[in-house]
Amino acid sequence: MPGGERPLQTGERISTLLDALGAGGAVARGRAEDLVRQVTDMYGSGLERILEILDREGKLDDGTLAALASDELVSGLLIIHGLHPESMETRVAGALDSVRPYLGSHGGDVELLDISPEGVVRLKLLGTCQGCPSSSVTLKFAVEEAIETAAPEVTAIEVVEAEKHAATPAFIPVDSLLVRMNHTDQPEGSWEPVPGVADLEPGDVAGFQVGGYSLLACRTGQDVYAYRDFCPRCESSMAGAILQRALAAPAGGGLLRCPTCRAHFDVRQAGSCLEDRSLHLDPLPLLIRGGVMSVAVPVAAGKGG
Structure with a gap:
């Protein structure tokens, strides 16, 4: 899409434009809404025809369907027109x-x-x-x-x-x-891309600056975790932390050790501190958005808060 715009954002822009046109009166808004419906129906019919042709030519196999469904824009269009292959x-x-x-x-x-x-x-x-x-x-x-x-x-x-x-x-x-x-x-934070997180290998720990916010990310096996770069025990940065394997934990580590106070935090248990169970790291959500690993960064996060 132009400028990499997400479908949801485009939908919001369309709604805004319709509201603006509505300022010209009920007739103007009605015509604008009818235009959007006609264009939407046309593209929906075109998408349905494309799928029918692919199916007729024997090219609409599971792999093709999976590829279409995994694309955020295409998936959204298929959903709008009731053509998505998954329930x-x-x-x-x-x-x-x-x-x-x-x-x-x-x-x-x-x-x-x-x-x-x-x-x-x-x-x-x-x-x-x-x-x-x-x-x-x-x-x-x-x-x-x-x-x-x-x-x-x-x-x-x-x-x-x-x-x-x-x-x-x-x-x-x-x-x-x-x-x-x-x-x-109002959102309590914003999603920010951190593509480097996806490149972490099992056992890796790395620091990132996202919009002026410091975070620490690590990978244990297939799972990736992100935390605020702040040790609640010594109130210092976790820069230089290493990932150690907890007893009976899968290979790849499970305990983040603070380089300053040497406290251990279990990444699989909300960053709970082994030395003081009343303390824990601040976890941050990670998601793949638009094909890029992204983290949810709080709007305001003062040190020590």
């Missing part, structure tokens, strides 16, 4: 798989309960991330973004906690965990 449930499940490493960094996981006919996705938080203060941020930056990209037709995300000690299921505050798509709230 909404399959796409939502895939989106959750993409954020599981980040959820795992909070010592938790997420389970897809169901999707209503109205497009409401119901999820359950599992593990030690239940009810933790960063749960709403996890949804805001990671889960919502992943689901919105994979399944823009989803209308809302509803999340409940797993049962605790066989008691009545507890619900995380509605304001935090009932996240509606197309919300108007």
Whole structure:
């Protein structure tokens, strides 16, 4: 797309232009909306015809379908016109798989309960991330973004906690965990590209500056984690930290050791400090957006905050 613009941004621009045209009166807006519908229908019919031709020529195999579905722009167009080869449930499940490493960094996981006919996705938080203060941020930056990209037709995300000690299921505050798509709230942060993170090898630790924000990233096996570059124990930078293998952990490491105070932080358990369980690193969500590894950077993050 022009300037690398994402489909969602283009949709927002179209909506803005329609609103501007609407200032000319109901007739002008009606004509503009009809024009958009006609153009959309034309492109939809063209896409459907392309798929039919590929299928007739025997070129619409699983590999071709997978390639089309993996492209963000093409996938979005196929969804709009009801031509996507994967169901909404399959796409939502895939989106959750993409954020599981980040959820795992909070010592938790997420389970897809169901999707209503109205497009409401119901999820359950599992593990030690239940009810933790960063749960709403996890949804805001990671889960919502992943689901919105994979399944823009989803209308809302509803999340409940797993049962605790066989008691009545507890619900995380509605304001935090009932996240509606197309919300108007100001974002709590921004997604910034950090392509170098994807190049990390198992056991690697590297520091990055993203929009003036310092972060530390590491890879354990296939999973990549990002944390704020700040040791909560000695209140120093983690620059120079090394990744050590925890007992019974898979090869590739699992404990980040602070180079200053030598405290150890478990990257798979929300950066929990082994020497002081009341302390932990600040995890940052990582997602592949538009084919580039990106990190969600908070709007304001003062040192030591």
